Structures are given as C-alpha cells and as structure tokens.
Amino acid sequence: MxxxxxxxxxxxxxxxxxxxxxxxxxxxxxxxxxxxxxxxxxxxxxxxxxxxxxxxxxxxxxxxxxxxxxxxxxxxxxxxxxxxxxxxxxxxxxxxxxxxxxxxxxxxxxxxxxxxxxxxxxxxxxxxxxxxxxxxxxxxxxxxxxxxxxxxxxxxxxGSGVLASAVGQDKEYMKRVFLSFGLPVGPYEVIRPREWELDPAAARKKIIGFAGEHGWPLFIKPARAGSSIGITKVDSADGLDAAVEEARRHDPKILVEALVRGREIECGVLEFEDGPRASVPAEIPSVQSHDFYDFEAKYIDSAPGIVPAPLTGEQSAEVRRLAVDAFDAASCEGLVRADFFLTEDGRFVINEINTMPGFTPISMYPRMWQETGVTYPELVDLLIRAALRRSTGLR
Structure with missing residues (x-):
C-alpha cells in the first residue's frame, strides 16, 4: 500500500x-x-x-x-x-x-x-x-x-470487559457463574484436556455414565467456541470418539450436554444509560433438514427465527428478566444475546450467553432489537456511544 x-x-x-x-x-x-x-x-x-x-x-x-x-x-x-x-x-x-x-x-x-x-x-x-x-x-x-x-x-x-468476555467464552465457567447466581442450567459434564489425552477410556466411561443418568442423545461441543462450530449430536456410544475428536479440533476442553427437550428461545440485552434492557424474545424453530440449529442452519441455509416469539405475556416477561439477570451475573457490558430452552413443563433453562453475538443482517440479535424499536443503525450508534462514555481501566 x-x-x-x-x-x-x-x-x-x-x-x-x-x-x-x-x-x-x-x-x-x-x-x-x-x-x-x-x-x-x-x-x-x-x-x-x-x-x-x-x-x-x-x-x-x-x-x-x-x-x-x-x-x-x-x-x-x-x-x-x-x-x-x-x-x-x-x-x-x-x-x-x-x-x-x-x-x-x-x-x-x-x-x-x-x-x-x-x-x-x-x-x-x-x-x-x-x-x-x-x-x-x-x-x-x-x-x-x-x-x-x-x-x-x-x-x-x-462490549464486555476482560472477565465477562472470558466467562462468556468458556461454557463451563459460564454455567458455574449462572448456577452461583441461582439461574437454571441444563445437565452438563466437562472433559478436560488431560483426561482425554492421558486416559481416554476413563473419559469415555465418564461420558457414558453421564448418558446413563440423563439419556441419549448427547451434544459434544468445544467448551470455548461459537456459531455451533465443532458440535456433534451423538445418539449412542458408537459415535463418541469421532464427536470428541471433532470438538477437540477447535478446543482441547470439551463440554458434554444432555438434551433439554423444549423450545429454543433467545433474548437480546442492550446497555442504555440507565442500565441494561431486554429486547422482545425470539424463537428458533426446529429445522427439518438439520439435526439441530448448527452452523449450516444458522448462516448458510439461513433458517429464519420467529420474532417476536409466540409466548404468553408472562413467559415473555420472565425470559426478559432472566436475560438481564444473566447479563448482570457475568458482569457484562454493552450487549449480550442470551439463549434459553423453554422446557415441556414450562420452565426456562439458560443455555448460554454470547458477549459479541452474530451481527450479520440475518442474525437474531439485531432482528430482536428491530422488533423492539431499535433499528440496526441505531443499535450500532448506541453501542459506540456507550463505549465512548465508558472510561478505560479495570472492567
């Protein structure tokens, strides 16, 4: 140049x-x-x-x-x-x-x-x-x-500072923080790098034992990755090794999650001058051509979400409250997308937060705020203005 x-x-x-x-x-x-x-x-x-x-x-x-x-x-x-x-x-x-x-x-x-x-x-x-x-x-x-x-x-x-960003990226510690603040999370297990590298048979037995307690299928995923990359849905012990190796291509630490039966609900959180507020929630419908809401469904085939989600007024208020609670629990700033399951018995279970959610034109975060009354350009402007207001230092 x-x-x-x-x-x-x-x-x-x-x-x-x-x-x-x-x-x-x-x-x-x-x-x-x-x-x-x-x-x-x-x-x-x-x-x-x-x-x-x-x-x-x-x-x-x-x-x-x-x-x-x-x-x-x-x-x-x-x-x-x-x-x-x-x-x-x-x-x-x-x-x-x-x-x-x-x-x-x-x-x-x-x-x-x-x-x-x-x-x-x-x-x-x-x-x-x-x-x-x-x-x-x-x-x-x-x-x-x-x-x-x-x-x-x-x-x-x-966006969020060092601590909140690290917590938001590591799904294990994210769940630990949520649990410490009384937020409901689904069953999970962690396989650390040394466990798989030094004694894969014992690690395999640990996963199978988890499946015995919570049932198949399981979701094997990298503990510190996003966009549904590296995730495999496993229906039996036969597919475990391949699923673990796929997850480990992206992160040596893996997370094993039990299937939570219910609807997938998302909610955006945005920090205003008077504090964080939640958007109207959205629903991710089941995708017939995909086993779950994976990378292809999100970005390539562009499976459309439903905004706003068809919830009762009470359910909408509850998930918005939980989204802000999750934002505060992890000490987040700026923005977060909080992902939940609405279980068959009517409970909300938080799956994860994203401290820098997808911001593409088809992404759910800007779509939820658009429906709430904040356009994409206004959303970008609000985030920049919030950052300019915030002093640097320990966050």
Missing part, C-alpha cells in the same frame, strides 16, 4: 469549526474483525454489516482485519465484499490493502496512536483511535484477550 492511499489521520482530515471557533473532528472508530478462530468468516460478515450501518456523518471509520495467522492489516472499506457468497464466508486476506504492511496499536495509554508499518520503512502514524468496535467471535477476540490488549492501550471499546 502506498503512503498516499493510507487513511488520513484526524489531524489531516477536514475539521468542521465548533461554535467557539476551534476545530473539531468526528470520533474515530476502528472496526476490528476476522481473527484466528474458526469463526473468522462470520466475523468478516458481521463487520460488513456494521461498516454498512455506521453513520459516516457522525464517525470516521477505519476497518482493521486480523488474518487467520494473527496479522493486523488495513482493509478495503467495501462492505459489499464482506458477505457469504456461494455458501462460502469471506476472508480478511482477500480484503487486505497490502500483503506486506501491518497495523499496530500503541499500548501506551496516553497515546492511542495507530501505526502502519512495512518492511524496511519507517512506521507511519495514522492518528489516534477514539473507540474500537471489535466484532471478532471466538478465541483470540471474544474471549477477553483482545479486550486485555485494549485495556493496556487505554482505548475504549464496544
């Missing part, structure tokens, strides 16, 4: 005069996406939708992609290229403006400078970043690692 094509720093941009005659500038938002996790492509799709929705009259925008190898790069600001096409998700490498240069964010809190560097060249300052909108999903982005870097850098950012 030649220096003349680099984004202008705020000092280089045209500034509108303020009422006191002094120059001012729009807040500068870095949309960070991609990353090293198996959800890389969905993150790019989410970023495209966010870039499309940000009000450019209010904010200056810098799109920053993280490649699957972990390199930060400036990318084209072309949301139309960041969509699923022919059943294939996009990749940051296809959007990078340069295959040589990289972007670095200063970790000095007094200096929020964004730097662009190429091999053998003096790094070029691109100006300060006022807020980061991280739309990464999964490890190395949604799990507190990126949030920790931004805390070190002193840069405000959209």
């Amino acid at each position: 030649s220096s003349e094509n680099l984004p202008q720093s705020p000092e280089q941009q045209t500034r509108a005069p303020r009422s006191d005659g002094q120059p001012s500038r729009k807040p500068r938002v870095a949309v960070v996406f991609g990353g090293r996790s198996s959800e890389h492509g969905i993150s790019v799709v989410t970023a495209g939708a966010v870039l499309r929705a940000i009000d450019r009259t209010k904010y200056d925008v810098v799109p920053i992609g993280i490649t699957t190898q972990g390199r930060w790069v400036l990318t084209a600001d072309e949301p139309e290229r960041m969509a699923i096409t022919e059943r294939r998700t996009p990749d940051v490498g296809e959007l990078a403006e340069s295959t040589d240069g990289g972007v670095v964010l200063s970790v000095e809190p007094a200096n929020r400078e964004l730097l662009y560097s190429e091999p053998g060249a003096v790094p070029k300052a691109l100006g300060e970043v006022d807020v980061v909108f991280p739309v990464l999903h999964g490890p190395y982005g949604e799990d507190g690692t990126l949030q920790g870097l931004l805390e070190l850098s002193g840069v405000p950012y959209v």
Whole structure:
C-alpha cells in the first residue's frame, strides 16, 4: 500500500469549526474483525454489516482485519465484499490493502496512536483511535484477550470487559457463574484436556455414565467456541470418539450436554444509560433438514427465527428478566444475546450467553432489537456511544 492511499489521520482530515471557533473532528472508530478462530468468516460478515450501518456523518471509520495467522492489516472499506457468497464466508486476506504492511496499536495509554508499518520503512502514524468496535467471535477476540490488549492501550471499546468476555467464552465457567447466581442450567459434564489425552477410556466411561443418568442423545461441543462450530449430536456410544475428536479440533476442553427437550428461545440485552434492557424474545424453530440449529442452519441455509416469539405475556416477561439477570451475573457490558430452552413443563433453562453475538443482517440479535424499536443503525450508534462514555481501566 502506498503512503498516499493510507487513511488520513484526524489531524489531516477536514475539521468542521465548533461554535467557539476551534476545530473539531468526528470520533474515530476502528472496526476490528476476522481473527484466528474458526469463526473468522462470520466475523468478516458481521463487520460488513456494521461498516454498512455506521453513520459516516457522525464517525470516521477505519476497518482493521486480523488474518487467520494473527496479522493486523488495513482493509478495503467495501462492505459489499464482506458477505457469504456461494455458501462460502469471506476472508480478511482477500480484503487486505497490502500483503506486506501491518497495523499496530500503541499500548501506551496516553497515546492511542495507530501505526502502519512495512518492511524496511519507517512506521507511519495514522492518528489516534477514539473507540474500537471489535466484532471478532471466538478465541483470540471474544474471549477477553483482545479486550486485555485494549485495556493496556487505554482505548475504549464496544462490549464486555476482560472477565465477562472470558466467562462468556468458556461454557463451563459460564454455567458455574449462572448456577452461583441461582439461574437454571441444563445437565452438563466437562472433559478436560488431560483426561482425554492421558486416559481416554476413563473419559469415555465418564461420558457414558453421564448418558446413563440423563439419556441419549448427547451434544459434544468445544467448551470455548461459537456459531455451533465443532458440535456433534451423538445418539449412542458408537459415535463418541469421532464427536470428541471433532470438538477437540477447535478446543482441547470439551463440554458434554444432555438434551433439554423444549423450545429454543433467545433474548437480546442492550446497555442504555440507565442500565441494561431486554429486547422482545425470539424463537428458533426446529429445522427439518438439520439435526439441530448448527452452523449450516444458522448462516448458510439461513433458517429464519420467529420474532417476536409466540409466548404468553408472562413467559415473555420472565425470559426478559432472566436475560438481564444473566447479563448482570457475568458482569457484562454493552450487549449480550442470551439463549434459553423453554422446557415441556414450562420452565426456562439458560443455555448460554454470547458477549459479541452474530451481527450479520440475518442474525437474531439485531432482528430482536428491530422488533423492539431499535433499528440496526441505531443499535450500532448506541453501542459506540456507550463505549465512548465508558472510561478505560479495570472492567
């Protein structure tokens, strides 16, 4: 990338005069996406939708992609290229403006400078970043690692802090936190890396014993992954080994969950100035062509959810209350999508929360808020404004 094509720093941009005659500038938002996790492509799709929705009259925008190898790069600001096409998700490498240069964010809190560097060249300052909108999903982005870097850098950012992000990513500890706050969760078991690696027979026996107590089928899933990637529905002991190995391709720690019979209900939580509020809930109907609501059903075949969910007024109020309770229990900030089962006997059981839920045009989180009265552009603006209000420091 030649220096003349680099984004202008705020000092280089045209500034509108303020009422006191002094120059001012729009807040500068870095949309960070991609990353090293198996959800890389969905993150790019989410970023495209966010870039499309940000009000450019209010904010200056810098799109920053993280490649699957972990390199930060400036990318084209072309949301139309960041969509699923022919059943294939996009990749940051296809959007990078340069295959040589990289972007670095200063970790000095007094200096929020964004730097662009190429091999053998003096790094070029691109100006300060006022807020980061991280739309990464999964490890190395949604799990507190990126949030920790931004805390070190002193840069405000959209979404939950380090602790809540880590809890929201690790399904085991998420459930432990919920249980400690009295929230209902379904039966589960954990197989830690050493258990499977050192004594797979004992681990297998542990899973089969769990099935004996709670019945088949079981769901074998990575403990720290999302978008239903790596999950297998297992109907008998015969499929266990293959299911465990599939989950371990994404995370060495796996979660074993019993089937909770009931309807799948989701609810969005958004933080306003006066505190978190819940959206109208949605329902994920059973998908005839899929065993469960897996990655293909969510993003490729686009199985439509029902918004609002056909619930009684009492049920809707209850699930909205539980969603906010889950948000508070995990010390979340900004936004959360809370996923529940409405069991056959009328109880709500929380399955999980997502601290950076899918934000694609077909994702349930923005659809629920649209039905609640908050449009997609308004939703993005509310999240950026909340991040700008929030001071950095321990969160």
